[in-house]
Amino acid sequence: xxxxxxxxxxxxxxxxxxxxxxxxxxxxxxxxxxxxxxxxxxxxxxxxxxxxxxxxxxxxxxxxxxxxxxxxxxxxxxxxxxxxxxxxxxxxxxxxxxxxxxxxxxxxxxxxxxxxxxxxxxxxxxxxxxxxxxxxxxxxxxxxxxxxxxxxxxxxxxxxxxxxxxxxxxxxxxxxxxxxxxxxxxxxxxxxxxxxxxxxxxxxxxxxxxxxxxxxxxxxxxxxxxxxxxxxxxxxxxxxxxxxxxxxxxxxxxxxxxxxxxxxxxxxxxxxxxxxxxxxxxxxx
Amino acid sequence: xxxxxxxxxxxxxxxxxxxxxxxxxxxxxxxxxxxxxxxxxxxxxxxxxxxxxxxxxxxxxxxxxxxxxxxxxxxxxxxxxxxxxxxxxxxxxxxxxxxxxxxxxxxxxxxxxxxxxxxxxxxxxxxxxxxxxxxxxxxxxxxxxxxxxxxxxxxxxxxxxxxxxxxxxxxxxxxxxxxxxxxxxxxxxxxxxxxxxxxxxxxxxxxxxxxxxxxxxxxxxxxxxxxxxxxxxxxxxxxxxxxxxxxxxxxxxxxxxxxxxxxxxxxxxxxxxxxxxxxxxxxxxxxxxxxxxxxxxxxxxxxxxxxxxxxxxxxxxxxxxxxxxxxxxxxxxxxxxxxxxxxxxxxxxxxxxxxxxxxxxxxxxxxxxxxxxxxxxxxxxxxxxxxxxxxxxxxxxxxxxxxxxxxxxxxxxxxxxxxxxxxxxxxxxxxxxxxxxxxxxxxxxxxxxxxxxxxxxxxxxxxxxxxxxxxxxxxxxxxxxxxxxxxxxxxxxxxxxxxxxxxxxxxxxxxxxxxxxxxxxxx
Numbered sequence: 171x172x173x174x175x176x177x178x179x180x181x182x183x184x185x186x187x188x189x190x191x192x193x194x195x196x197x198x199x200x201x202x203x204x205x206x207x208x209x210x211x212x213x214x215x216x217x218x219x220x221x222x223x224x225x226x227x228x229x230x231x232x233x234x235x236x237x238x239x240x241x242x243x244x245x246x247x248x249x250x251x252x253x254x255x256x257x258x259x260x261x262x263x264x265x266x267x268x269x270x271x272x273x274x275x276x277x278x279x280x281x282x283x284x285x286x287x288x289x290x291x292x293x294x295x296x297x298x299x300x301x302x303x304x305x306x307x308x309x310x311x312x313x314x315x316x317x318x319x320x321x322x323x324x325x326x327x328x329x330x331x332x333x334x335x336x337x338x339x340x341x342x343x344x345x346x347x348x349x350x351x352x353x354x355x356x357x358x359x360x361x362x363x364x365x366x367x368x369x370x371x372x373x374x375x376x377x378x379x380x381x382x383x384x385x386x387x388x389x390x391x392x393x394x395x396x397x398x399x400x401x402x403x404x405x406x407x408x409x410x411x412x413x414x415x416x417x418x419x420x421x422x423x424x425x426x427x428x429x430x431x432x433x434x435x436x437x438x439x440x441x442x443x444x445x446x447x448x449x450x451x452x453x454x455x
Numbered sequence: 456x457x458x459x460x461x462x463x464x465x466x467x468x469x470x471x472x473x474x475x476x477x478x479x480x481x482x483x484x485x486x487x488x489x490x491x492x493x494x495x496x497x498x499x500x501x502x503x504x505x506x507x508x509x510x511x512x513x514x515x516x517x518x519x520x521x522x523x524x525x526x527x528x529x530x531x532x533x534x535x536x537x538x539x540x541x542x543x544x545x546x547x548x549x550x551x552x553x554x555x556x557x558x559x560x561x562x563x564x565x566x567x568x569x570x571x572x573x574x575x576x577x578x579x580x581x582x583x584x585x586x587x588x589x590x591x592x593x594x595x596x597x598x599x600x601x602x603x604x605x606x607x608x609x610x611x612x613x614x615x616x617x618x619x620x621x622x623x624x625x626x627x628x629x630x631x632x633x634x635x636x637x638x639x640x641x642x643x644x645x646x647x648x649x650x651x652x653x654x655x656x657x658x659x660x661x662x663x664x665x666x667x668x669x670x671x672x673x674x675x676x677x678x679x680x681x682x683x684x685x686x687x688x689x690x691x692x693x694x695x696x697x698x699x700x701x702x703x704x705x706x707x708x709x710x711x712x713x714x715x716x717x718x719x720x721x722x723x724x725x726x727x728x729x730x731x732x733x734x735x736x737x738x739x740x741x742x743x744x745x746x747x748x749x750x751x752x753x754x755x756x757x758x759x760x761x762x763x764x765x766x767x768x769x770x771x772x773x774x775x776x777x778x779x780x781x782x783x784x785x786x787x788x789x790x791x792x793x794x795x796x797x798x799x800x801x802x803x804x805x806x807x808x809x810x811x812x813x814x815x816x817x818x819x820x821x822x823x824x825x826x827x828x829x830x831x832x833x834x835x836x837x838x839x840x841x842x843x844x845x846x847x848x849x850x851x852x853x854x855x856x857x858x859x860x861x862x863x864x865x866x867x868x869x870x871x872x873x874x875x876x877x878x879x880x881x882x883x884x885x886x887x888x889x890x891x892x893x894x895x896x897x898x899x900x901x902x903x904x905x906x907x908x909x910x911x912x913x914x915x916x917x918x919x920x921x922x923x924x925x926x927x928x929x930x931x932x933x934x935x936x937x938x939x940x941x942x943x944x945x946x947x948x949x950x951x952x953x954x955x956x957x958x959x960x961x962x963x964x965x966x967x968x969x970x971x972x973x974x975x976x977x978x
Contacts, residue, residue, distance in 0.1 A: 358783070
């Protein structure tokens with residue numbers, strides 16, 4: 171089947187932190203997860219925008235929890251896309267969330283048309299995978315080419331992030347067994363990545379050293395080329411995002427910064443304020 | 456009875472049974488993600504089905520089952536809810552074909568397994584499969600009898616989940632999703648037989664012995680026994696046992712008390728009991744043995760979990776510094792440093808006590824490096840010495856430590872960090888001397904940077920400032936200050952540094968080391 175942006179839709183879940191996707195691309199949809207403050211449930215981004223969420227997080231005594239979309243949420247979205255022949259449904263790592271499970275359960279109702287993809291990653295990494303697929307749809311592509319791209323993306327896309335405190339990851343149960351190595355006393359910043367689950371890379375002290383780690387991880391794995399795509403996501407820390415943007419322009423002037431975004435309420439619940447994520451992928455074929 | 460009325464009765468009963476256990480099931484939730492919402496998610500999913508049944512007036516079986524399936528799918532919350540929606544779908548598919556109860560359970564089990572990419576035993580999946588097997592064995596029984604057998608089999612299957620799934624065993628719980636499924640079946644069984652639901656177990660039981668054992672104890676023996684007597688004083692017994700160990704639990708009434716304590720002296724703990732009454736059901740277990748066994752089990756059951764590969768043994772002086780090293784994950788601290796160098800034997804013992812596959816040894820003093828290297832040769836565990844010459848340097852190295860990495864990788868990382876660290880000290884000259892042409896008189900402040908005297912004087916602030924400035928001569932990101940047991944007031948010094956280096960991150964910690972009012976490092 172010949173796939174184009176006219177006959178193929180892309181569905182993300184809201185952990186891709188790309189809420190403007192449907193405005194930018196008529197063939198894209200975003201299915202929200204849920205954020206719960208006690209019994210009050212909000213659809214991520216739709217009913218609770220990031221600024222309100224972080225404001226509430228600062229003042230609320232009760233800490234939020236999150237919940238994956240129901241299979242029904244996906245089913246409704248897939249049904250709305252009846253005019254499309256193919257749907258790529260791209261999701262947060264199945265190890266971190268049941269969202270992929272809900273999506274595949276709904277996809278089974280529709281049949282072969284829907285292809286669900288476990289990105290094995292999170293946040294802007296999902297959105298950037300979608301953008302790489304979209305570029306190919308716009309010039310015409312096939313399922314084989316998209317599948318090869320997904321494999322290459324899982325293999326070669328980079329993500330590193332740092333959090334101000336591991337408390338949020340720990341409380342949400344998202345930190346696995348590598349939980350013992352926080353050091354709150356010395357302003358220790360963990361440098362983390364996601365390989366299906368949250369994996370520690372390094373520990374450094376202070377924001378400047380953390381930033382330096384981002385720089386050396388980025389420059390040691392890239393060269394300056396227009397196919398180099400970059401994403402930046404932050405939780406209530408815009409100045410750190412700007413610092414990264416400036417660094418990318420300086421170190422790799424030809425690279426394209428595709429996304430600079432605020433982490434939404436769902437990802438923010440698990441990462442906490444002050445989190446900065448940095449994503450890059452050289453989309454050379 | 457119409458199909459709709461029957462469906463409403465069954466779903467209402469199963470929802471009621473689930474709801475009264477909702478909190479207890481939330482508390483059980485450790486798998487796949489320990490976020491404590493399985494009971495809530497399953498209840499919300501079942502409630503979505505009930506709401507659909509309350510609204511509809513369809514009484515045609517196939518259409519009704521379709522609506523139920525759709526409602527479960529639309530309302531499915533969380534992974535447990537999604538799997539439950541597939542169990543409902545499987546059962547509904549079979550019942551639409553006028554299948555038997557056994558066929559419905561089999562179809563439900565198959566649908567649940569199909570929905571999950573990598574089925575894991577010890578979860579809702581193994582419970583629904585066992586229910587299907589039981590239903591097939593009892594296929595000829597009447598429905599009420601069959602359902603009673605299913606409740607019994609379900610209880611067994613749920614109780615078995617910790618044997619099948621290591622994370623449950625480790626946390627001392629049964630699978631939450633499986634427990635929820637059992638409650639749903641219990642509700643259906645009660646509705647069909649017309650018997651009332653049994654009382655739900657309490658939501659939060661007393662802190663269980665298993666839960667306590669998740670915390671590693673520094674004591675060796677887990678000691679548990681029962682004291683029987685008249686007018687037993689739990690408070691008095693508690694305060695006596697408190698002196699003997701930790702993880703203390705004394706529960707019961709004035710006639711019988713259950714005691715649990717971790718101690719190195721189980722005999723004395725038992726004597727506390729025999730002084731008050733008659734003791735019974737004595738259990739004493741060597742926990743170090745248990746810990747080793749548990750770790751071995753976990754290693755086999757969860758192959759992808761990286762075990763702590765390496766541990767750190769560090770030589771440290773000062774309570775504050777000790778805490779800093781421990782907070783960064785040092786396993787053993789040997790007290791020592793300037794003027795109180797630990798012996799090689801002490802270091803060998805500490806390495807053995809670290810109980811790791813590989814050990815990194817941080818001497819943190821130039822006079823300790825040699826004994827550290829000797830200890831490395833004598834120890835039975837492989838030891839890598841990272842020759843740190845000061846506590847500040849050791850601390851900088853410690854920050855980069857990750858237990859899941861090998862000792863060699865950690866040592867390489869530490870050496871790289873150390874190459875970017877400069878250290879300094881402020882102390883009081885202990886005798887007259889001449890350091891690199893600088894005359895030093897006993898009793899005056901002496902400032903060192905990278906081991907060289909850079910300042911001597913009567914004013915602490917001046918000397919300390921000179922040391923700090925020579926560490927910051929090259930651009931640095933981070934200055935760490937560890938204050939000694941008798942450090943003077945630092946406000947003026949720190950304000951000056953902040954003014955001159957506005958971009959610098961400055962961190963002051965109470966190190967508590969003797970002899971050195973200030974230890975400094977810049978990175």
